[in-house]
Amino acid sequence: MKQYLLSMYQPQGELPGPEFLAAVMADLGVLRRELESTGSWVFGQGLHDPATATVLRPSGGEVLVTDGPFTEGKEYLGGFTVIKAPDLDAALAWGRRYALATHLPIEVRPFQGEVEG
Amino acid sequence: MTSVPVTATEIERVFRQEYGRAVAVLVRLVGDLDSAEEAVQEAFTTAVRQWPSTGLPPSPAGWIITTARNKAIDRQRREALRPGRHADALLLHTRDEPAEEGPVRDDRLRLIFTCCHPALAETAQVALTLRLLGGLTTAEIARAFLVSEPAMAQRIVRAKAKIRDARIPYRIPADADLPERLRPVLAVVYLVFNEGYLSGSGAAPVREQLCAEAVRLARLLAELMPDEPEVLGLLALLLLVQSRRPARTAPDGTLVLLADQDRSRWDAALVAEGQALVRRCLRLGRPGPYQLQAAINAVHSDAPSAAATDWGQIVQLYDRQMALAPTPVVALHRAVAVAETDGPQAALALVDALDLDAYHLTHAVRADLLRRLGRDAEAARAYREALTRTTNEAERAFLERRLRELS
Numbered sequence: 405m406k407q408y409l410l411s412m413y414q415p416q417g418e419l420p421g422p423e424f425l426a427a428v429m430a431d432l433g434v435l436r437r438e439l440e441s442t443g444s445w446v447f448g449q450g451l452h453d454p455a456t457a458t459v460l461r462p463s464g465g466e467v468l469v470t471d472g473p474f475t476e477g478k479e480y481l482g483g484f485t486v487i488k489a490p491d492l493d494a495a496l497a498w499g500r501r502y503a504l505a506t507h508l509p510i511e512v513r514p515f516q517g518e519v520e521g
Numbered sequence: 522m523t524s525v526p527v528t529a530t531e532i533e534r535v536f537r538q539e540y541g542r543a544v545a546v547l548v549r550l551v552g553d554l555d556s557a558e559e560a561v562q563e564a565f566t567t568a569v570r571q572w573p574s575t576g577l578p579p580s581p582a583g584w585i586i587t588t589a590r591n592k593a594i595d596r597q598r599r600e601a602l603r604p605g606r607h608a609d610a611l612l613l614h615t616r617d618e619p620a621e622e623g624p625v626r627d628d629r630l631r632l633i634f635t636c637c638h639p640a641l642a643e644t645a646q647v648a649l650t651l652r653l654l655g656g657l658t659t660a661e662i663a664r665a666f667l668v669s670e671p672a673m674a675q676r677i678v679r680a681k682a683k684i685r686d687a688r689i690p691y692r693i694p695a696d697a698d699l700p701e702r703l704r705p706v707l708a709v710v711y712l713v714f715n716e717g718y719l720s721g722s723g724a725a726p727v728r729e730q731l732c733a734e735a736v737r738l739a740r741l742l743a744e745l746m747p748d749e750p751e752v753l754g755l756l757a758l759l760l761l762v763q764s765r766r767p768a769r770t771a772p773d774g775t776l777v778l779l780a781d782q783d784r785s786r787w788d789a790a791l792v793a794e795g796q797a798l799v800r801r802c803l804r805l806g807r808p809g810p811y812q813l814q815a816a817i818n819a820v821h822s823d824a825p826s827a828a829a830t831d832w833g834q835i836v837q838l839y840d841r842q843m844a845l846a847p848t849p850v851v852a853l854h855r856a857v858a859v860a861e862t863d864g865p866q867a868a869l870a871l872v873d874a875l876d877l878d879a880y881h882l883t884h885a886v887r888a889d890l891l892r893r894l895g896r897d898a899e900a901a902r903a904y905r906e907a908l909t910r911t912t913n914e915a916e917r918a919f920l921e922r923r924l925r926e927l928s
Contacts, residue, residue, distance in 0.1 A: 406688050491690040492640060514687045 405488045407446060407515040408495040412508045414482030431505035439487060439498065443521070448485030482508065488519060527572040536565055539582040540656030541741075545628035546586050548635075548691055551593050554653065554681050560596070564589035629654070630745045631691050633738075637706040638689045645680035646709050652677055654741075655734045665716060665727050699749075707755050707811060710738045714759050718766075719913070732766070735759060743798075750805040754812030757798035761818035764791035775922070776915040780827040792822045813842045832861035849877040857886055865890040881910035885920060892927065901927050 419425065439445035454473035461468045473480065485502065489495040492514070499512040540561065547557035564585045578584040636649040647666075651657045657665075663673035683689065694702040717731030739756040746752045768782040799819040802812045817838045824830040839855035852875055860868035869890045877883045888903035904924040911917060 491688045492638075493690050493692075493694075496640070512687075516686075 405490060405519050405521045406495075407519055408487055408489055408492075408499075409511075409513045409515060410448075410485045410487060410495075410499050410502055411511040411513070412482045412484065412502065412506055413479040413511065414508055415479055416477075428506055432502075435498075435501055435505055439485075444487050444489060444498065446486040446488055448483070450483035451481060454480045479509075486515075488521070490521075527577050529569075531577065532565070532569055532572060535568070535577075535581045535585070537656055539585055540565075541632070541654035542582055542629055543585045543589055544653050544656075545632040547589050547593060548632060549628050550590060551597070552691075554684060556593060556596070557589075558653070560589040560593040561585065563592045567592075627693065629741065630693050633706055633742070634693055634702060635684060635689055635691050637702075637709050638684070639702070639705055640687065640689060641680050641683065643705070643708070643712070645676055645683075646705060647712055648673060648677050649680050650709050650738070651713065651734065654738065657730075657734065661727065661730070665731050703746075703749065703751065706742065707751060710735050710742065710755060710759075711811075713738070714762075718762065732759075732763060736763060748805070750802045750807045751809040751811050753798050753802050753805075754809060754815045757795045757802065757815035758811055758818060760791045760795035760798070761815060761822055764788040764795065764822065770915070774915065774918075776919045778919075779821060782827075784825065787822070795819065796822060808841065808845070810842060810846055813838050813845070817842075830861070832858050836862055849875050850880070853877060853880070853883055853886060860890060860893075865893040869894070879910065881907045881916070883907075884910065885916075888920075888923070892923070897927050 436445060436448065454476075457473040459470050459472065459474050461470070487495065487498055489498065492512070495512050495514075499510045502508075503510045543561045543564070544554075544557050547560050548554055551557050551560065567588055568581075568585065572578075632653060633650065636653055637646045641649070644666075648662055651662050651665075652659065659674045659677060660670050662677075663670040666673070668676075713731050714735035717728040717733075717735065736756075736759050739752075739759050742749075742752045743756045764787050765779070765782060767788060768784065768786040769777055771777050795815065796819050799812070799815050802808075802815070817835055820831055820835050820838070835858045836855065839851060839858055842851050843855065853872065856868045856871040856875075859871060869887065872883065872887050872890065875883060884903050884907035888900045888907060891897075891900035891903055901924060904920050904927070908917060908920050908924075911920075
């Protein structure tokens with residue numbers, strides 16, 4: 405089995421209304437239970453917004469602490485899920501469902517190496 | 522064993538014909554594209570050395586596959602570092618006879634779907650398909666697409682790495698996914714053909730090779746998926762367009778328009794084959810864009826002269842294409858047909874309503890309609906607009922000639 409990272413990219417700006425978010429959360433809950441019941445779930449969680457990020461940069465043996473995300477952009481990493489899947493097609497099938505549930509673009513990326521099924 | 526004398530050209534021919542088949546089988550056996558290619562190339566190197574003295578084996582494809590498989594086993598025994606499961610898979614299969622048609626067919630189909638996986642960029646799909654199924658060298662592909670050889674090599678290496686690292690499966694898609702997965706496969710074959718047929722740059726032999734390769738791939742797809750109407754439609758389309766190649770350029774290399782072509786020079790065998798395929802598509806009753814384009818070309822092929830063309834039927838076929846997938850390019854071609862049924866004035870109104878300014882053909886079509894309406898000054902302006910938008914030498918020569926004829 406391989407592991408894949410499903411990253412959810414969220415646009416900067418206002419979040420959608422609570423009803424919309426509740427529907428998204430409900431769909432994500434269903435997806436998670438399905439991933440768990442098929443032994444495909446590894447880990448996943450939403451992230452606080454990028455303004456809460458802190459960056460550490462090595463510089464001449466010291467480490468510089470700065471406020472803010474590593475890169476500023478129109479989209480940011482809103483959360484991610486790590487799944488186990490036999491191949492890319494299986495991972496893309498899960499990714500497709502995340503895209504439909506969240507209404508967000510999803511990046512599917514393989515981890516190096518293999519894991520036990 | 523026979524002892525037919527074997528020439529380098531003969532081996533070259535076997536290579537072209539059997540490379541894809543051999544790589545496809547080897548990928549299944551060794552589970553990795555690079556090792557499969559290396560083994561098949563080694564087998565051909567051995568063939569070049571042995572066949573001139575031993576003669577052509579009874580089944581060259583079988584010989585190449587068996588030899589490549591043995592090379593791969595040797596290599597895997599030498600390289601103890603290889604993951605054991607690959608070696609095991611290989612040994613499991615060694616007792617099978619490789620040249621059975623069934624599994625080999627499936628292997629080639631698997632390989633096509635892997636090369637044209639939607640997770641790969643289209644440029645990479647094209648390069649991989651030509652490389653792995655067509656047996657074209659990286660240098661040949663680079664020349665055909667006007668890319669430097671190192672850039673093309675890198676494109677292929679990256680695509681292979683993605684297949685391996687992201688684990689793009691070596692598998693024929695499930696029926697439910699087939700329509701979606703077939704689309705990029707057909708697009709790749711169509712693109713390869715167009716690159717050969719329309720591209721203004723690149724040496725003529727390279728372009729002819731691309732057309733031939735596209736037709737060969739389309740034939741293979743039609744053989745492997747005989748019930749997919751769009752597959753048959755694509756093959757029919759390529760055959761019908763290809764049939765006009767002998768009449769398409771004048772001795773001085775300039776382009777000859779369909780209306781002005783010497784129809785006796787069309788390849789009658791290709792026309793007959795293309796038209797038979799179009800009829801087969803019609804019977805399947807599941808029309809699609811490639812089938813409709815093929816049907817339009819079949820109407821042209823039916824006409825003994827340009828004046829005898831059934832333009833009414835062509836407009837109807839464009840209408841169906843617009844209903845299926847309305848694009849400005851299809852609308853432009855439809856307008857050209859409307860000019861024949863309803864006159865240039867009606868067609869000009871359609872062209873002027875299109876939002877397709879960047880496309881050189883829009884201006885070339887406008888220019889021709891204006892010319893036919895006797896509006897020469899406007900026609901000249903439109904020819905000049907078209908000229909600023911194309912680098913294709915044959916098309917430029919044609920447009921410049923028309924422009925000269927106006928003044």
